[in-house]
Amino acid sequence: MKKSVIVRCCTLFALLIGMLGCGLGGNGAAMFRANPQRTGICADDGPVALQELVWKFKTDGKIFSSPTISAGVVYFGSNDGYLYAVDVKTGERIWRFKTGDRIVSSPAVASGMVYFGSYDGYLYAVDIKTGQEEWKFKTGGAVHSSPAVSNQVIYFGSVDKYLYAVDAKTGQERWRFRTGGAIYSSPAVADEVVYIGSDDRYLYAVHQGTGQEKWKFKTDGAVGSSPAVSGKTVYFGSNDKYLYAVDVKTGQETWKFQTDAGILSSPAVAGGMVYVSSQDQYLYAVNASTGQEEWKFQAEGEVNSSPTVAGNTVYFGSEDTRLYAVDIRTGRERWNFRTEGGVFSSPATSGGLLFFGSKDGYLYAVK
8 A cells, every 4th residue: 555644743623513423414414524514524433443344235236325324324325226224233224215317416314304316307305214205306417416404495406507495395496506517516505605516617606595696716627526614715626636725705715735636525624624535546634724735645546535534533435445544643544444346435424333335336334
C-alpha cells in the first residue's frame, strides 16, 4: 500500500449535539451525509480496529446507494431496482420496495417515511413500517440525487436539469429551479438556502422558501460532488480537479485546492478540516480555513466514495474493492476490508458497526 503522510497536530472536534448514529440530522431526519448540511459526521464511533464481518446482505444488483440508518434499520437501494429495509443487528430483510429501474439515490428518513429517487424518474415516499408506497413524484429524468429533508420539504435534483422542492406529506411540488445541465449532485440545506451542483459547471445557491437564485459560482468542470456547508463556507468538488471553498453569503471564492483528477466525492467537514476523495486515488485532509493540505492517503484505485468521519477515524471506499479506515490526525491507515467489487457507496456508522455497499451486490456490516 502506498501512503503519503504529512503529519500536523489537529484538535479533535465535538460531535454534533442531538445526533444518534450516522444519518440523524435536523428534526430527527436521517439522510445521506448525516444531516441537511451534508457535513458527513457520524455521532456513533465506528470500528477503530477491525475485528470481523458481522453480516452481509445480498441483492441482485450493484450497490451505489449509500446506507441510511434510523431506529435500528438500515435503508439502501440497489441496481436491482429495490429499496431495502434491513435489521442492523441481524442483517435480516424487513421489507423491500420495487421501483421501475435502478436506485443509486441514497434514502432520507423522516416522520415515518423513507424518501429516495430512482432511474425511472420518480421520487418515492414509502412507509417505513409497511414498505408501502405513500406517494411518488414524477420528474423528467433519472433521479440520482439523494434527497434532503428540511421543514417538511424534500429537496432533490434530477437529470432533467431541475432542482425540486416537494411537500413531504403530500408529494405536491412547492417549486422547481432550472439549471443548465443534468443534476447528479445532492443538495445541502442551511440557513434558508439550498446549495446544489450541476453538470453545467455551476454551484447554485437557491432560496429555500421561494426557489429563487441567490448566486451561482462557476467552475471549469461538471459539479457532481454534493456540497457541504459549515459555518460561513460551502465546500464542494468539481470535475476540474479542484476542491472549492465559497462564501455562503457572497458566492465568492475563499480558496481552492487542486488534486490530480476530477472530484465526484462529497467532502466531509469536521474539526477545522475538510476531507475529500479524488479520482487520483487519494483521500485528502485540507485545512478548512486556509485550503492547505494537511496530509493525503493513497488507495490503490479511483476513489468516488464520499468520506465519513466518526470519532477520530475517516472511512471511505475505493474502486480497488476496499473500504478504508484512516486516522484523521495522522492520515495513517488503521485497517481495510476487501469486498469482491468496487466500493462507490459511502459508509455509515451505528452502534459501533460500519455499514457500506459494494458493486458485488452486498451490503456489509463490520466491526
